[in-house]
Amino acid sequence: MFTGERGGPFTTDSFNWMVKRTGQKAKLLFQVHAHVLRHSAGYKLAGGGHDTRSIQDYLGHRDIRHTVRYTEPRIRLARRLG
Numbered sequence: 001m002f003t004g005e006r007g008g009p010f011t012t013d014s015f016n017w018m019v020k021r022t023g024q025k026a027k028l029l030f031q032v033h034a035h036v037l038r039h040s041a042g043y044k045l046a047g048g049g050h051d052t053r054s055i056q057d058y059l060g061h062r063d064i065r066h067t068v069r070y071t072e073p074r075i076r077l078a079r080r081l082g
Contacts, residue, residue: 042070
């Protein structure tokens with residue numbers, strides 16, 4: 001998906017370094033790593049109203065319990081507002 005300056009594929013370490021460095025340049029108050037992007041995608045999908053099963057499929061989780069974490073905050077907020 002991503003290629004380096006020499007046209008070859010990024011290694012996992014190179015990609016993680018690029019994401020970490022981007023977070024530092026953006027002066028984020030927390031350390032960013034590649035897995036944070038995965039979590040961001042899960043929360044974005046949940047916030048966009050996608051159902052838990054489709055998020056599970058998209059993220060490749062075998063166990064639904066790993067996916068529920070993305071939808072729980074939305075459910076708690078709905079209960080408070082409802």
